[in-house]
Amino acid sequence: MTVTLAEEIALLSLDDESGAARERSSAGWAVAGGILLELAMAGRITVTDGRLSVADTTPTGTALLDGRLAQLEEWTRRKNRRKVSEWLTKDQSKAVAATVESLCERGLVVEERSKMLGLFPVRRYPEADGSVERELRARLTSVVVHGADPDDRTSGLVSLLHAAKLDRLAFPDVPRKLVTPRMAKIADGQWAGDGVREAIRNMQAAMVAITAATAATVVL
Numbered sequence: 609m610t611v612t613l614a615e616e617i618a619l620l621s622l623d624d625e626s627g628a629a630r631e632r633s634s635a636g637w638a639v640a641g642g643i644l645l646e647l648a649m650a651g652r653i654t655v656t657d658g659r660l661s662v663a664d665t666t667p668t669g670t671a672l673l674d675g676r677l678a679q680l681e682e683w684t685r686r687k688n689r690r691k692v693s694e695w696l697t698k699d700q701s702k703a704v705a706a707t708v709e710s711l712c713e714r715g716l717v718v719e720e721r722s723k724m725l726g727l728f729p730v731r732r733y734p735e736a737d738g739s740v741e742r743e744l745r746a747r748l749t750s751v752v753v754h755g756a757d758p759d760d761r762t763s764g765l766v767s768l769l770h771a772a773k774l775d776r777l778a779f780p781d782v783p784r785k786l787v788t789p790r791m792a793k794i795a796d797g798q799w800a801g802d803g804v805r806e807a808i809r810n811m812q813a814a815m816v817a818i819t820a821a822t823a824a825t826v827v828l
Contacts, residue, residue, distance in 0.1 A: 611714070611716075611740055612642065612643070612646055612670060612672055612673060612707075612710075613642035613643070613645060613646050613761065613764060613765050613768065614639045614640070614642035614643045614646070614672065614703065614707045615672070615707055615710060615711055615714075615716075616642070616744050616765055617635060617638045617639050617642050617765070617768065617769070617774070618635070618639055618704070618707045618708055618711060619711065619716065619717075619740065619741045619744060620635075620741070620744070620745075620769075620774070620777045620778055621635035621639075621774075621777055622708075622717060622733050622734075622735070623734070624734065624735040624738065624741075625734055625735070626732060626734060627717065627718075627720060627732030627733040627734035627735075628732055629733075630777060631772075631774055631776075631777055634772040634773060634774055634815075635704075635772065635774060635777065636700050636701065636703075636704045637696060637700055637772055637815045638768045638769065638771070638772035638774060638815065639700075639703055639704050639707050640695075640696050640699050640700045640703040640704070641696060641768050641771070641772070641811045641814075641815055642764075642765070642768050643672070643673060643676045643703055643707075644660075644692070644695070644696075644807070644811055645764050645767075645768065645804075645807060645808055645811060646673055646764075647668075647673060647676070647677055647680070648804050648807040648808075649760070649761075649764065649804055650668050650673070651663060651664055652664050652665070652666070652668065652673075652677055653677075653680065653807075654807070655692055655806055655807035655810045655811070656689075656806065657810075658691055658692055658693070658810045658813070658814070659689040659690060659691055659692070660680065660684060660689070660690050660691070660692055660695055661684060661688070661689060662677070662680055662681045662684050665677065665678075665681050671710065672706055672707060672710045675706060676699070676703060676706070679699070679702075680695070683695070683698075691814075692810045692811055692814045693814040693817065696811070696814050696815065708733055711733065712733070715736055715737055716735070716736060716737050716740055716741075717733040717734065717735055717736055718733065718734060718736045719731060719732075719733055720732050720733070720734060745778070747762060748762070748765075748766070748778050748779070749779070751766065751794070752766065752778070752779065752787050752790045752791055752794070753779070753782060753786070753787065753790075755790070758794055763794050763795075763797065764804075764808065766791050766794045766795060767794065767795040767808050767812065768808075768811070768812075768815075769791065770788075770791040770792060770794075770795045770812075771795070771808075771811065771812035771815045771816060772815050775787055775788055775791060795808075795812070
C-alpha cells in the first residue's frame with residue numbers, strides 16, 4: 609500500500625493502542641507540510657522565495673493530495689504568490705483532519721468517539737492495521753540508524769520530521785544525539801531537484817518559525 613508523506617507522519621504521531629495524538633502541534637504542521645512537499649515533488653506546485661504558486665492542476669490520482677490541490681488553486685487564484693507560512697497556518701487543522709480521514713478509509717486506523725467528563729466530545733484513532741507503520745519504521749531505522757541510502761521520498765519524510773523536531777516520534781527508543789545529526793545530513797543532502805529543495809527549505813523555515821511562535825505563546 610502506497611501512503612502519502614502526510615499519512616506517514618500521522619501514523620507516527622498516533623499512539624497505536626489509545627489512538628491519542630502525540631506531539632499534536634508539531635506533527636500537525638509536519639502533516640500539512642508533507643502534503644505541500646508531495647505536491648511539489650509531483651510538479652503541481654512551486655515555491656519561490658517562500659511563496660506558493662500552483663503550476664499544474666492535473667489530479668495526482670490520490671484523493672488526499674487532490675483535495676488540498678483544489679483548495680490551494682482556489683486560494684492562490686484570489687491572490688498570487690501567497691506565503692508558505694500563510695497556507696500552513698490556514699490549512700493545518702484541515703489537512704490533519706483530511707489525512708486522518710484518509711487513514712480511516714484505508715483501514716489503517718479506526719475512529720473511536722467518546723466524551724471527556726461526559727461533556728466534551730473526543731475522537732481518537734487507534735491502530736487497525738499495523739503493517740504499514742511497521743514497514744515505515746523499519747525503513748526509517750535502516751536509513752537513519754544504520755546509514756542506508758534513502759530514496760527521495762524517505763529523504764523528504766526525514767526532512768519534515770527533522771524540521772518539526774519530531775525525532776522522538778520516529779525513534780522513541782534511540783537517543784536523540786544518535787539520530788539528529790544523521791537526519792540533518794539527509795535533510796541537507798542532494799536528494800531532490802532545485803525547485804523541490806527550495807520548497808522543502810521554505811517549508812522547514814515556516815514550520816520552525818510557526819512552532820517556535822506556538823511554543824512561546826504556550827509559555828506566556
